[in-house]
Each structure stands twice: as structure tokens, then as C-alpha cells.
Amino acid sequence: MDRKKELKQLYKETPIEAGIYKIQNKKNGKVFIGSTRNIKTLNGVKFMLNKGGHTNRELAKEWKQFGEDSFTVEVIEILKKKNDPYFNEKEELQKLEDKWLEEFQPYGERGYN
16 A cells, blocks of 8 residues: 555656657558647557547557557657746647657658648
8 A cells, every 4th residue: 555655656746747759650650749748648648549539530540450569659859848937838849749740741641640
């Protein structure tokens, strides 16, 4: 019981980080680039895909077709927060996502975006 409390406390103390993640299909090389204001929620993304409830229908369809083991999910960049009162995390995260979308071009045959 104490171990469970320790893990819960550790989870609460872990800082919330925003970032960009990539889901890649190992069978056909297709890529999905996404962003989240809380990297801890990536397990929730996998859960949604396993249940067929992801907002990207093509990704969800191929996840179901090929299976979870045919995909990699990785964080590709963490948003660096600034001690600036005008820092807008949402805008900066969007800029970061746009940068990675430009880098990977995950459109059409190349991806799911």
C-alpha cells in the first residue's frame, strides 16, 4: 500500500510538460505528428487508438488493422517554457507542431495529418 502512495505522490510531483509526439507505422512508414499540453497523456492516446476512438480516423483504422505493435509512439520535442509573463504556451506549442509538420510532411501517402 505504501508503494502505491509513493508512486501516486511521484506522479503528482512530476512537472507537466507540453510537447510534440510522433506516431509512426512501422509497416508502411506513415507518420502522425501531434501535440499535447501534457506529455503524461500519451498513454491516453494509445488507449483511444486501442478502443478505436482517436479523432484521426485513418490512423485509428490502420492501428486496428496492423495492431499496436506495428506502431512507435515517441516524444520528439519538449516545449521549453519561458519565465516571461507574455509567454503563451498554446501558441508556442502550435509553432513547434508546425515546425515538425514542415519537417516530416506527414500528408497524403506519407502520413495521417
